[in-house]
Structure formats: structure tokens, C-alpha cells
Amino acid sequence: MKKELLYEGKAKKVFAAEDPELLIVSYKDDATAFNGQKKGTIRGKGIINNQMSNMLMKMLQQAGIPTHFVEELSERETLVKRVDIVPVEVIVRNIAAGSFSKRYGVDEGFRFDTPTIEFSYKNDSLGDPLMDEYHVQALKLATKEEIETIKKYAFAVNERLKTFWQQCGITLVDFKLEFGRLADGNIVLADEISPDTCRLWDSCTGKKLDKDRFRQDLGNVEEAYQEIMKRLTEHM
Numbered sequence: 001m002k003k004e005l006l007y008e009g010k011a012k013k014v015f016a017a018e019d020p021e022l023l024i025v026s027y028k029d030d031a032t033a034f035n036g037q038k039k040g041t042i043r044g045k046g047i048i049n050n051q052m053s054n055m056l057m058k059m060l061q062q063a064g065i066p067t068h069f070v071e072e073l074s075e076r077e078t079l080v081k082r083v084d085i086v087p088v089e090v091i092v093r094n095i096a097a098g099s100f101s102k103r104y105g106v107d108e109g110f111r112f113d114t115p116t117i118e119f120s121y122k123n124d125s126l127g128d129p130l131m132d133e134y135h136v137q138a139l140k141l142a143t144k145e146e147i148e149t150i151k152k153y154a155f156a157v158n159e160r161l162k163t164f165w166q167q168c169g170i171t172l173v174d175f176k177l178e179f180g181r182l183a184d185g186n187i188v189l190a191d192e193i194s195p196d197t198c199r200l201w202d203s204c205t206g207k208k209l210d211k212d213r214f215r216q217d218l219g220n221v222e223e224a225y226q227e228i229m230k231r232l233t234e235h236m
């Protein structure tokens, strides 16, 4: 049966599933950066991101954080619950890097005493502008209660993933999450958790093992994704 393509994003395609409450996500090898201005391919990335995201979502589910994950269908495809995506990117940081370092003029690698959280409006034509909780409410993107739930889940994700990656010899620098509403209105973690959406540094050498290798033309991009996947599977 030919599946109906509902949406194609920069890194994934979304297809209808037989059950109207579910969707099929298919991970591509396409990579973009700087709001799509830089384009490329990371060979094998779709397979790694699909499998890694699913393993981490299962781990988070066991830690009491609800997610959209249902079942891995193939190397690149996963069945997920259909959600109404909250168009807010939720970024948690443990260490300064990327846009935080640039915005506040602080060296990459500066460690915070407590994690930070920030929101940006998921809107490519506006360049995903930074926003605060009042802006999220003003634009009716989420209610105050939903924002509280999202913050609680985002910090819980950070604690669980920080501990796990530490066991793998990896430092979780920062990451981006997206949340969605189920038909009953409950908030669940959606999208993906992968080296595309996290900064992951080797705890011993500080080597970057994430999409920054692509963003910054550091080379050995495929190898970095493979190394992260190897560490993950060795410690599951």
C-alpha cells in the first residue's frame, strides 16, 4: 500500500498510517544548518537518528516522561502518536555553546551551575526567533499550564539524558526538544533526540560528536554519528 505523504521537513518525512491517531516518520540523510542556508548529506544519518531517538525516547518513557514513540518499523521508519505540535523549540543548556555563546559573549565550554531553558518560535520564515513564556502565551502557542508541564518534562529529560550520556563518556552540552498535544490534550515529547538536535562532546577529549561537525565544517561527520551510536548501544 502506498502511504500518503503528509509533510516533508528538512530531515524527516511524515506519512499517514492506517490508524488515524498514528503517523509514520521516515528519517532522511539530508542535513541543513543556519535555517536551511547550508545543505548537505550525512550518509547513514537517517538510520542512526531513527534508532537513537527511539532508544532514548523509550528510556525517557521509563523515567515517566510521556513521548510520541509507538514502535520502530524499519531502519528509517517509526510509528508515532499523531500530535498537534506546539510550535516552540525548547532548548536546555548545561554548558555555553552555539547561539548562547554568541549572544552573550561567553566562551564555548563555560559550565553553568544550573541548567537553563529557552524558547524559540518554530517559524522558518522569521528565523526561529527567541521568545519568553509571556510571548508563548500572547501568541496562544501554549497555555501557562502547558508551559509549566513542558518545562518540567524538559528538565527531567536533561537529568535522565545527562546521567546516561555520562555513563557513555559523553558530556551533554545542550539540546532542543519539541512537544505536542495528543487528541485528549495531554502534552508529550515529540520530534527526535539525536546528534542533529543535541551537542555531545567526548568527556575526555572534548571532541564534538554531533551536528556541529557539519555546521562548522569540522570533517569526519559520519564517523562522529557512528561513534555516538556505538557508545549508546554499548551502554543500553
Ligand code: TMP
Pocket (backbone or CB within 6 Å): 091, 097, 098, 099, 100, 174, 175, 176, 196, 197, 198, 199
Ligand atoms: P543553538 O546554540 O544554535 O541555539 O542550538 C542549541 C541546541 O539546539 C543545539 O543542541 C542544536 C539544537 N538545534 C536544533 O536542534 N535545531 C535548530 O534549528 C537549532 C538552531 C539548534
